[in-house]
Amino acid sequence: PGFAEPFFGLSVIAPIATDVADIALAFETMAGVDRRDPDSASIAQETADVAGLRIAFSPRLGLDVAVDDTVANGLVSAVGRLSAAGLRIVQDDPVWPAGATEDAIMPLQHAGLAALHGERFRKDPTVFDPDIARQIERGLSWSGAEVAGALVASAAIAKAFAAFFDQIDLLLTPTVPCVAWPLAQLGPDMIGGNAASPRAHAVFTPFVNHARLPAISIPCGADRCGLPFGLQIVAARGQDRTLLEAAQEIEAILRT
Known part of the structure; x- marks a missing residue:
């Protein structure tokens, strides 16, 4: 809304907030059917017990891409903390x-x-x-x-994503394969020790967009300079509220 969309059917309003609770408030304000918008849809009201969800961790989303060691190791550590807190997590990749x-x-x-x-x-x-x-x-x-x-x-x-979510409820991946880069640059110069192409920082989000899946990025860690990286959490289509409830639980665990 408010500007012409070049990527027809894929663009969304993507709120940014200090925590998942505020994102959930924004979601409830914006979500729902709007008769003026033929692409709007109702969203399932049901949520699930987070401890009972089937969660997959995919370090590279099944893609042959470079990832900074800081991000790769940080995600493994975060997933270990989530598992120790009782979440049921297996390592698995979508099959493309x-x-x-x-x-x-x-x-x-x-x-x-x-x-x-x-x-x-x-x-x-x-x-x-x-x-x-x-x-x-x-x-x-x-x-x-x-x-x-x-x-x-x-x-x-x-x-392919639909088949994957027939077996799991949530997917965990890096949000981007590197830490934040300088504001004056369109993207990082290097990722995983290799020169980065213009789109190398965005490898983990386009497929999620094309599958029209709900996703959220939450803070997961930072490098020695304090530059942050995120954990992307993805749910099946229409399971936005389950995603938000799970994200709040994951956020609470990672903040302790």
Whole structure:
């Protein structure tokens, strides 16, 4: 709401707060059916006993990606504390279809930006942020068949996640594979000892978005300089309230 959406059907309001309780308040204020919005939906009222939930920890979301040692070790430590507190956690990864990469779905974002801003870009590309300008230019070059192929890839990712959540209730992953980077940079220079590509910091969130799953990031630790990293918690589609209740319990455990 309030601006044109380039990634049709995937954009959401994403509140940021000091703790999960405030996020839950924001959720209850915003959630529910709105007759003016054909994509709005009711959300299940039920929540579950957190101790009884089936929880999976996936250190790399089943992807071949670099992760900083600080984040990898910090997540393992956090999961150990959650297990010691009585949560039932196993290590498991989603099984992705062949060719499931962020590159396979990015034509949707590029084409969406081009559809919204292509005419303005052709008149004066200098008014756009260089990264956005690059995406618009790429979007203008995609064929209809290539965009449709990205839709197919997006649907396949959603189906893979659906199969995974048939066996578990919650998924734990890193939010990003590195600690926070300087504000003046679009992304980190290095991740896991390797030079980082422009999207390397965002490897653990796009698939969740394409599957339209509720997710939350909570503080999990920091490096020696105090730069933080987060734990991403993901639930099955429509299980937002279960996610929030579990996140409050996990937050309380990690704060002790």
